[in-house]
Amino acid sequence: MTAIVPRERLPFGSPGLDEMLGGGLLRGTATLISGAPGVGKTTLGLQFLTAGVKMGQPGLLVSFEEFPSSLIRDARQLGWDLNALEKEGLFRIIFTSPEVFLGSLKTPDSPLSETLHTLSPQRVVIDSTAHFQRLTDDIPLEIREIYNTLVNALKREGMTALLLDETLNVLEIQTGRMASLPFLVDTVILLRYVEIDSAMQRAIAVMKMRGSAHQKEIRSFEIQKGGLKVGEPFTGREGLLSGITHRTA
Numbered sequence: 150m151t152a153i154v155p156r157e158r159l160p161f162g163s164p165g166l167d168e169m170l171g172g173g174l175l176r177g178t179a180t181l182i183s184g185a186p187g188v189g190k191t192t193l194g195l196q197f198l199t200a201g202v203k204m205g206q207p208g209l210l211v212s213f214e215e216f217p218s219s220l221i222r223d224a225r226q227l228g229w230d231l232n233a234l235e236k237e238g239l240f241r242i243i244f245t246s247p248e249v250f251l252g253s254l255k256t257p258d259s260p261l262s263e264t265l266h267t268l269s270p271q272r273v274v275i276d277s278t279a280h281f282q283r284l285t286d287d288i289p290l291e292i293r294e295i296y297n298t299l300v301n302a303l304k305r306e307g308m309t310a311l312l313l314d315e316t317l318n319v320l321e322i323q324t325g326r327m328a329s330l331p332f333l334v335d336t337v338i339l340l341r342y343v344e345i346d347s348a349m350q351r352a353i354a355v356m357k358m359r360g361s362a363h364q365k366e367i368r369s370f371e372i373q374k375g376g377l378k379v380g381e382p383f384t385g386r387e388g389l390l391s392g393i394t395h396r397t398a
């Protein structure tokens with residue numbers, strides 16, 4: 150009789166979120182984090198990487214939009230000293246372009262792949278996948294091919310990946326990159342602003358998780374020192390994912 154060996158989980162270090170994910174993300178999978186600007190995607194990415202460092206797992210942040218200096222400053226507000234982690238050799242920020250990054254994943258001896266090999270990241274965050282769209286003329290087949298290359302390259306390197314992306318409304322007909330990205334990844338996590346009694350709150354939901362059970366509820370969260378603090382499920386509300394809610398009749 151062969152014992153069933155549970156697959157290794159990589160936690161976010163956020164008790165509520167890890168609970169929703171059955172303990173964390175499965176090693177070697179790719180996860181899409183989707184949400185509007187300012188909702189907390191980069192914060193969640195940094196939380197994932199710093200939680201890994203605490204477990205001795207090196208982490209890489211690939212940023213196409215924010216300069217390392219501003220990321221480091223914002224992270225300090227959240228209680229993370231990225232410079233110190235970098236000095237320990239367990240963390241790196243790469244500020245590059247989608248062209249260069251994609252090219253380096255395909256070329257084994259580029260300067261960037263050198264970094265990949267000295268750091269040997271186990272966790273990687275791509276901030277954000279929206280930037281790959283400008284490599285094509287919005288041809289769905291080409292976009293799909295690019296994301297496919299990206300996801301497969303990260304998996305081939307053995308990394309557990311978070312792909313951050315901006316979407317305003319997942320309930321809209323999915324077009325452009327969103328026609329393929331959610332299907333290429335193993336897990337989809339949504340971050341949403343929701344309006345409740347004329348106040349803005351934040352909500353988080355796990356839409357899908359291949360190879361694992363996950364909780365289907367929509368929970369509230371706040372951003373504070375240490376990252377996302379995930380609270381209780383919203384009860385007695387509907388319309389949460391559309392952003393405008395009302396009480397259930």
Ligand SMILES: Nc1ncnc2c1ncn2[C@@H]1O[C@H](COP(=O)(O)OP(=O)(O)O)[C@@H](O)[C@H]1O
Nearest residue numbers: 185186187188189190191192226227372373374
């Ligand atoms: N120390 C903090 N305490 C509370 N909120 C914070 C703190 N630092 C940043 N924020 C909030 O977190 C949000 C930043 O989210 P961010 O992760 O950059 O969003 P995204 O990447 O989705 O655009 C901002 O709305 C900011 O106001």
Ligand SMILES: [Mg+2]
Nearest residue numbers: 190191192276
């Ligand atoms: Mg961001």
